[in-house]
Amino acid sequence: xxxxxxxxQILGLGALAAGLAGLDFSAPLSWLSAGLLVLAxxxxxxxxxxxxxxxVSLLTLIGGGVQGAQQGELLPSLLQLLATALGLAGLLAxxxxxxxxxxxxxxxxxxxxxxxxxxxxxxxxxxxRIEPIWQTPNLRGAGATxxxxxxxxxDPGSISSLADNTGPAARVSFSSGxxxxxxxxxxxxxxHEQFDGQRWKQRExxxxxxxxxxxxxxxxxxxxxxxxxxxxxxxxxxxxWDGSGRANPNxxxxxxxxxxxxxxxSRERQAYLVRATGSPQPWQQRQPSPADLELPAGSxxxxxxxxxxxxxxxxxxxxxxxxKQWFTQQDFRYSRTPGTQRGLDVFxxxxxxxxxxxxxxxxxxxxxxxxxxxxxxxxxxxGTWVRPLSGxxxxxxxxxxxxxxxxxxxxxxxxxxxxxxxxxxxxxxxAEGSExxxxxxxxxxxxxxxxxxxxxxxxxxxxxxxxxxxxxQEALLQRLFGDQRQWLGAVVLGAVAGLLAxALAxxxxxxxxxxxxxxxxxxQAVVKHLRRAGVEVEPGESFEQLCxxxxxxxxxxxxxxxxxxxxxNLLRYAALGKQERLQQWxxxxxxxxxxxxxxxxxx
Amino acid sequence: xxxxxxxxxISAIGQVLLGKEQAVRLALACLLARxxxxxxxxxxxxxxxxxxxxxxxxGLEFKRVSFTSDLLPADLTGINVFDAGSARFHFQxxxxxxxxLLADEINRASPRTQSALLEAMAAGxxxxxxxxxxxxxxxxxxxxxxxxxxxxxAPLPESQLDRFLMRLSLGYPDRRAELDLLSGKALPxxxxxxLLDGAGLLELQRRAAAQHCSSALLDYVLDLAAxxxxxxxxxxxxxxxxxxxxxxxxxxxxLLEGRDHVTPADVQAVLPAVAExxxxxxxxxLLAGVDxxx
Numbered sequence: 098x099x100x101x102x103x104x105x106q107i108l109g110l111g112a113l114a115a116g117l118a119g120l121d122f123s124a125p126l127s128w129l130s131a132g133l134l135v136l137a138x139x140x141x142x143x144x145x146x147x148x149x150x151x152x153v154s155l156l157t158l159i160g161g162g163v164q165g166a167q168q169g170e171l172l173p174s175l176l177q178l179l180a181t182a183l184g185l186a187g188l189l190a191x192x193x194x195x196x197x198x199x200x201x202x203x204x205x206x207x208x209x210x211x212x213x214x215x216x217x218x219x220x221x222x223x224x225x226r227i228e229p230i231w232q233t234p235n236l237r238g239a240g241a242t243x244x245x246x247x248x249x250x251x252d253p254g255s256i257s258s259l260a261d262n263t264g265p266a267a268r269v270s271f272s273s274g275x276x277x278x279x280x281x282x283x284x285x286x287x288x289h290e291q292f293d294g295q296r297w298k299q300r301e302x303x304x305x306x307x308x309x310x311x312x313x314x315x316x317x318x319x320x321x322x323x324x325x326x327x328x329x330x331x332x333x334x335x336x337x338w339d340g341s342g343r344a345n346p347n348x349x350x351x352x353x354x355x356x357x358x359x360x361x362x363s364r365e366r367q368a369y370l371v372r373a374t375g376s377p378q379p380w381q382q383r384q385p386s387p388a389d390l391e392l393p394a395g396s397x398x399x400x401x402x403x404x405x406x407x408x409x410x411x412x413x414x415x416x417x418x419x420x421k422q423w424f425t426q427q428d429f430r431y432s433r434t435p436g437t438q439r440g441l442d443v444f445x446x447x448x449x450x451x452x453x454x455x456x457x458x459x460x461x462x463x464x465x466x467x468x469x470x471x472x473x474x475x476x477x478x479x480g481t482w483v484r485p486l487s488g489x490x491x492x493x494x495x496x497x498x499x500x501x502x503x504x505x506x507x508x509x510x511x512x513x514x515x516x517x518x519x520x521x522x523x524x525x526x527x528a529e530g531s532e533x534x535x536x537x538x539x540x541x542x543x544x545x546x547x548x549x550x551x552x553x554x555x556x557x558x559x560x561x562x563x564x565x566x567x568x569x570q571e572a573l574l575q576r577l578f579g580d581q582r583q584w585l586g587a588v589v590l591g592a593v594a595g596l597l598a599x600a601l602a603x604x605x606x607x608x609x610x611x612x613x614x615x616x617x618x619x620x621q622a623v624v625k626h627l628r629r630a631g632v633e634v635e636p637g638e639s640f641e642q643l644c645x646x647x648x649x650x651x652x653x654x655x656x657x658x659x660x661x662x663x664x665x666n667l668l669r670y671a672a673l674g675k676q677e678r679l680q681q682w683x684x685x686x687x688x689x690x691x692x693x694x695x696x697x698x699x700x
Numbered sequence: 701x702x703x704x705x706x707x708x709x710i711s712a713i714g715q716v717l718l719g720k721e722q723a724v725r726l727a728l729a730c731l732l733a734r735x736x737x738x739x740x741x742x743x744x745x746x747x748x749x750x751x752x753x754x755x756x757x758x759g760l761e762f763k764r765v766s767f768t769s770d771l772l773p774a775d776l777t778g779i780n781v782f783d784a785g786s787a788r789f790h791f792q793x794x795x796x797x798x799x800x801l802l803a804d805e806i807n808r809a810s811p812r813t814q815s816a817l818l819e820a821m822a823a824g825x826x827x828x829x830x831x832x833x834x835x836x837x838x839x840x841x842x843x844x845x846x847x848x849x850x851x852x853x854a855p856l857p858e859s860q861l862d863r864f865l866m867r868l869s870l871g872y873p874d875r876r877a878e879l880d881l882l883s884g885k886a887l888p889x890x891x892x893x894x895l896l897d898g899a900g901l902l903e904l905q906r907r908a909a910a911q912h913c914s915s916a917l918l919d920y921v922l923d924l925a926a927x928x929x930x931x932x933x934x935x936x937x938x939x940x941x942x943x944x945x946x947x948x949x950x951x952x953x954x955l956l957e958g959r960d961h962v963t964p965a966d967v968q969a970v971l972p973a974v975a976e977x978x979x980x981x982x983x984x985x986l987l988a989g990v991d992x993x994x
Contacts, residue, residue, distance in 0.1 A: 620993060620994075634993055639963075639964040639994060669916050670914045670962060671914070671959075671961040
């Protein structure tokens, strides 16, 4: 029982504890994880005998497994891997005693993990997932301090200047690996329907009004394009998306306003996959409700008068065009620091200066006054296109990418996106929103770069495991087995048994070269050459003796054979520094090459 | 090659014992490995000459005891003598209390006397009347014995044999060396000037013990031991003490060879001297039985 076993176990528990930090303690499984960790820690403190110490490692392994069932993201997965490797190494150190260094033990435990990988892969791919166990993962939280540029309430008039909050909001990667057109880079999050004359509010839709995004489930066979989102914690109960597609219905649903809402409100980081569907989205075709025309009378009289003047126009399209024309004719300027403005009339007819929120809310109110159903939508626009060294390129959305625009109902077309901010002069960086984080601080930009690389890996990993959800598995099983599903169990058992046997054989094979070090492999090459030259090894002869004898028989190679014997003795038996070792290897190789040439020429 | 001092030792002893350089080197290696040396041969082959030359060249204080059948243990260890003046017993140390004990014809003594040497050789101390007396450092026994077929000898028990690190046979000198001997070119042992002292020997012993011994080499020693213990090999195998001795002797040999690490050649060089008095078979069988290509 070596001391290294204890240290390996302590480190393993440390990794487990680090993984615990990211758990959502509203889930019962998290308490199980924590309980296992406490149990293992207490056991470690009191363990004296070998079976007790084994138990610590086994608890570590089980703890790693339980955490793995809860968290599939890259960082937690790495932590779980670390905990598992350390737990295994602790177990190995206990079993083999102090015979091995901790490094060797760790290496061997990694080999065991590697050998188990194919089995894990088979289980991952083929074993059907049972709903309560295979929960849709709620990912690790980065703490409860959720910051966002979005709010369920939009009141542009009360904001004098927009803070440049460049904190990360979300990342999205596309299965196509290409950046969508600028016009398609509107990521909707919140729909503000209720207007009280000054503030726009998100309507709390009762939960029974949530609709699963229809039966047009993406055809699992098709390689439909998909987006993987990683969204930082936010107090908003809606997630960004591009307004079309379908998310895992056990995790997120689309409500009738087209907001992507999590089933359970969570203040944690969220990862989800949106698969593209070809069909038109039901929320887009939903008939407007009276709430979409609500405009508190008298709150903005000038605005109401202007809007009412367009009611005479026949079609909503014409009213829209009139509004656009009016906006472009006036001298509207885009500004992030417009100062507080009480009421939309002040903005429209006095200041004519504001940011996206002003334009969206003023335009929407005008449309409502003109009798066109309209609403304000807030979300993100643009983003920074990042191409990390590893992983797929992705769009990095910051809080400063937050944007607001309008949606109007056009008969026959449904809800259409209109961005009135574009009509103002000098749309500024906000409209394009492509360059974020233009930090001049070199350390800051380095950190930024590192963060981008990490997020790239993170997204690639998320795409991999999110992409293989129940639907993906169903498709795979269908392809593999068709209707012969009854063979699934046998195939899984057979594959696991076969792979385990292979893994054990491989581990056995790995253990062998302990005595067969590099130099003795090379010796065999020399022996082969000497045999070709007619010199056989005599029983019990050392390499040095063999070389001495051979150099008498083969005077041409004598000096090189002596050199080989000398290098061999040094490499194998002397205590050499790294540099000397390299030198001796070089000398060995040179001598060996010369001898090879010589024997070839004599043959 | 080896350090000049070791070369001096070898050549100085070589002037006394002509034509036996290999035996002299082995004897040196044995002493450098802190081992006791047994020289076995027929009478008149130079056993005592070698023993005395070694003791003198090392500059150690030595006592010589000729073992006879009536030698008693107390003659070696010493006895408690009553001192009439102080009216007390005090310990009168015997010839064991020297740095080198030259035990001539050790197999002529009775087994009882031979076993009195056991504690001294293994533990470096002597117990007389229940009191333990430590022996000086270094303490070496260089014993000579006749072949067992000689008249009036008692074979050394195996336990005693195992305590000798090496057993050397000198054999007849070659013609040339014998000619030199007859021409009177050999020096008498008494003429040797000490080349070392006790501290010098201890230093050399320390250096020998510090020689680098790689795990590949230990593997070789273990393979040899495992082969000697196999059921199809005659007699008992090499004991763990024998293996320790083999490694220590190989280390000392590598020091004599002027290397800082031990190679299989060193093991092979000392193996006959270290192993043959503990084995029924010959060292050559042992060497040929183990894959030595390393």
